[in-house]
Amino acid sequence: MLLKERDTPEGTLVSVCDPDCLGETYENGAVTLEVTEEFYGGENAEPADEDVVVESLLAATTANLVGEECVSVAVEAGIIDEERVLDVGGTVHAQLLWLR
Template identity: 75%
Template sequence: MLLKERDTPEGLLVSVCDPDCLGETYENGKVSLTVTEDFYGGEDAEEADEETVLDSLHRAAVANLVGEETVRVAVEAGVVDEETVLELEGTLHAQLLWLR
């Protein structure tokens, strides 16, 4: 999985995607999601295992997740409710917002 963290005034923003999703655009009706190099990849992104991704998600204020493996990890860990996951042209997308 590709993991990218950014510090913002509102807290830590985390983006995670399956590597094969990078550069792709997924749609479902009026919803469209482009998995850009700028937001999900680039020099600041790192390849991460499940433990690293979950650590980052627990520290995040907000997170964006794309891809079957990435979303599965978050759902199985109880970080994302499976009922809130969107399916966009065969891939999965979830957003996470911690209210602290």
């Protein structure tokens, strides 16, 4: 999984994607999801295992996840509700917003 963290005025934004999703575009009706190098990859993105992804998501203010592996990790950790995961043209996508 590729993990990228960045500080914003609103808090920490985390993006996680499965490596095979990077650079892909997924569509489902009116919904288009572009997994761009700029948002999910680049030199600030790091390969991450399950523990690192869970730790980062728990510390995040907001997060975006794309791909079966990373979304499954978040669901299994109880961070993302499986019923809220979106199927977007051959992959899955989840968003997270902690209200603290």
